[in-house]
Amino acid sequence: MTSDPNSRRIAVLISGRGTNLQSLIDATRDKRLDATIAVVISNRADAGGLERARRAGIETLVLDHRGWPSREDYDRAIAGELRARHVHLVCLAGFMRRFSDVMLEAFPNAILNIHPSLLPAFPGLHPHRQALEHGVKVSGVTVHLVTSDLDAGPIVVQRSVPVLADDTPDTLAARILVEEHKAYPEAVSIVLAGGWRVDGRRFLRSTTDAGV
Numbered sequence: 001m002t003s004d005p006n007s008r009r010i011a012v013l014i015s016g017r018g019t020n021l022q023s024l025i026d027a028t029r030d031k032r033l034d035a036t037i038a039v040v041i042s043n044r045a046d047a048g049g050l051e052r053a054r055r056a057g058i059e060t061l062v063l064d065h066r067g068w069p070s071r072e073d074y075d076r077a078i079a080g081e082l083r084a085r086h087v088h089l090v091c092l093a094g095f096m097r098r099f100s101d102v103m104l105e106a107f108p109n110a111i112l113n114i115h116p117s118l119l120p121a122f123p124g125l126h127p128h129r130q131a132l133e134h135g136v137k138v139s140g141v142t143v144h145l146v147t148s149d150l151d152a153g154p155i156v157v158q159r160s161v162p163v164l165a166d167d168t169p170d171t172l173a174a175r176i177l178v179e180e181h182k183a184y185p186e187a188v189s190i191v192l193a194g195g196w197r198v199d200g201r202r203f204l205r206s207t208t209d210a211g212v
């Protein structure tokens with residue numbers, strides 16, 4: 001269970017540039033986050049985030065999903081690598097693959113994802129464009145536990161930003177990204193600290209959410 005406060009070994013899974021990975025690396029280095037990044041796994045060999053991990057002296061693995069016959073086989077391979085490194089919490093940071101039940105059952109309530117919208121608004125692809133097209137005045141970032149439903153698991157942390165009249169998807173993404181880099185270390189810290197439970201859809205912390 002992720003609420004075991006003694007285990008602080010995390011993995012970060014990426015597919016791209018890895019700025020959220022960097023925020024977790026920086027937070028562990030600055031002691032804002034009491035965790036060890038045991039391994040960074042990418043499904044793409046050209047993910048820029050791999051270089052960030054190497055620079056920080058973190059082990060990297062490339063597991064190309066095309067090398068396995070099924071989603072389940074790929075998930076079994078990832079779960080095996082994570083277990084071999086005694087990883088307790090899996091942090092998806094721009095990892096562009098969906099997990100099957102194999103990973104969800106291997107890491108129950110122990111996989112986090114970050115999504116650049118205030119879920120449940122605008123799940124899936126192109127959330128910034130979706131937000132602008134919908135005309136919302138506020139958007140933001142959500143860090144949530146991963147379940148079998150896309151971008152729909154219990155919410156650990158959200159941070160909001162204004163949406164401005166002249167925003168493009170890129171300007172909105174840049175404003176949200178600043179908050180992403182605060183939200184992910186905060187969420188990982190909360191989860192690793194333990195003392196929380198999931199009640200239906202709700203992630204409840206016993207200290208701050210008592211009686212809620």
Ligand code: GRF
Nearest residue numbers: 017018019020094114115116
């Ligand atoms: C972030 O916007 C994250 O919320 C989304 O994918 C993007 C990854 O960016 N899931 P980066 O690779 O962490 O810079």
